[in-house]
Amino acid sequence: MRKISFITSIVLLCLVFLLPGCIKYSLSGASTNAKTIQVDPFFNNSELAPANFGQTVTNKVKDYFQQNSSLRVVPTSGELQIEGTIVTYATAPIAPQASTGSGANTTPNYGAQTRLTIALKVNYVDNAEAKNSFKDRSFSFYADFNNDDPGGFNSIQEGLEKKILDQIMLDIFNATIATW
Numbered sequence: 001m002r003k004i005s006f007i008t009s010i011v012l013l014c015l016v017f018l019l020p021g022c023i024k025y026s027l028s029g030a031s032t033n034a035k036t037i038q039v040d041p042f043f044n045n046s047e048l049a050p051a052n053f054g055q056t057v058t059n060k061v062k063d064y065f066q067q068n069s070s071l072r073v074v075p076t077s078g079e080l081q082i083e084g085t086i087v088t089y090a091t092a093p094i095a096p097q098a099s100t101g102s103g104a105n106t107t108p109n110y111g112a113q114t115r116l117t118i119a120l121k122v123n124y125v126d127n128a129e130a131k132n133s134f135k136d137r138s139f140s141f142y143a144d145f146n147n148d149d150p151g152g153f154n155s156i157q158e159g160l161e162k163k164i165l166d167q168i169m170l171d172i173f174n175a176t177i178a179t180w
Helices: 002-021 053-068 153-178
Strands: 036-044 072-074 080-097 110-126 134-146
Touching: 036 053, 053 072, 053 080, 053 153, 080 134, 080 153, 110 153, 134 153
Parallel strands: 036 072, 036 080
Antiparallel strands: 080 110, 110 134
């Protein structure tokens, strides 16, 4: 009995020292040997997005990869390269509200809730492992908001964009270097 536990202890001890060299693990979830990433500008090809939204998305991508991986953002010749286009920035009513009142006091039909949807098409190049690269992959997310906000859409727009882009950045990260 003691001989079996002694042998088991030796086997476990060997595994503790040998397996770390075989398993690659990162607390960030990133599974790449690359050291650099090049983030090219995201172009705004949507009609309704704010004029500076392409720069906002580009900065968000750079920040996300720097904060969640050990990659260093470089202006050119990155081992990994990412770029994209904002293809959708749209609002659509999702919860219609009936007209109220009659005659001159009638309020028109409008959506009680509206959905803001943002979609990006992303190109990703992994120069070390070409099989990980992709072209024109779509990433989108949405957020709903009530139309009765006293400040209107402009007062909540930045918060909605942040919420949507946070999810899109997570999806892009997972599709590129996290390999979840």
